[in-house]
Amino acid sequence: MISFVFLNQLYIYRRLSILIAFFVCLTFSVSAQQVVYFKGVVFKKNSPVTIAFASVTNLSRKNIPEVLSDNVGSFRIQAAIGDTLLFKKTEYTPQIVVIQSYSPLSVYMQAVIHLEQVTIKEVSKQKELNDALDNYKKKGQYYTLDPSVLSVLISPLSGLYELFGKAPAQARKFQQYSKQEMERIEVAKRYNKTVVKKITNMPDEDLEDFMFNFTPNVEDIRAWTDYDIISYVKRSYAYFKANRNSYKLQKLN
Structure with a gap:
């Protein structure tokens, strides 16, 4: 029969083992939270170039002062495991x-x-187009390019001429061209060969084919931020490279 004393000693040993294990875990936990000096180097992404004078802040410990990387990108800051x-x-x-x-x-x-936005003399271009329309008007070739029903009823001959006359039709066609030209200029200010090449560094032989097939419309450009444009160019160029032969322009002799 196991004696009472033996059982009592076994119970004590078990409790003692549990306490020892608890204190060991506590020691490791405290050690893991110990604040020490961490070292490192700040690099430019995808490059061996180091970044000097970058600020380093320990967000987990407000009492630790911000530090700067030195002139070769190295830094040293107080922190603990788990700090941000x-x-x-x-x-x-x-x-x-x-x-x-x-x-x-x-x-x-x-x-x-x-x-970078390309500098385009849009004001001069707009004035040039408007002056051309004014010349149509001064020559008496049209009064308004969009006559109302009332104006047609008041002056049927003038109204019919505005609607079906050859000169007003030419003026309307030129007006449409003017609108398209100004929209093209608006797009080119933010989406052009210089911008695309800066984002992708694509070879010149691909640039013309890419611009022909992947230039967005003016509504997109008006709505997009710079980040949206960068994302669109990167996605489109990845697709272009995977399907390059399908997007090659036919060269005319």
Whole structure:
């Protein structure tokens, strides 16, 4: 028969083992939360180029001051496992990193792409087109390009001429061309070969074919932000490369 003393000792040993295991886990937990100096280097994404003077902020610990990477991109900041670091630099997208080990950190920041608008003399172009329409009008070739029903009833001959006359028809056709030309200029200010090449760095031999097949309409350009344009160009170019032969323009001899 097992003695009462033996059972009592076994119970004590079990409780003691549980306490020891608890304190070991607690020690590891405290150790994991220990604030130490973490080192790392900030790089430009997809490049071996380092980023100097990027700000590094420990978002998890407000009492730790912000630091800057040095002139070769290296930084050193106080933190603990599980802390969140924020990296910021002008002309780069902010980057958030959660510390998961004591290994040196390699942080990669995405450079911001700025879309340059092409300078187009749209005011002069608009004036030129309007002057051409005024010349039609001054020559008495039309009064209004969109006569109302009332004007037709008041002056049937003039109204019928405005509707079916050759000169007003030519003026309307020119007016439509003028509208399309101004819309083309509006698109080209934000979506042009310079912008597309900057985003994709595509070879010149592909540029003409790509622009012919993947230029958006004016309604899209009016609604899109720069980010929307960048995303559209990247998606379209990936599709273009996968189906390049289908989009090759036929060269005329």
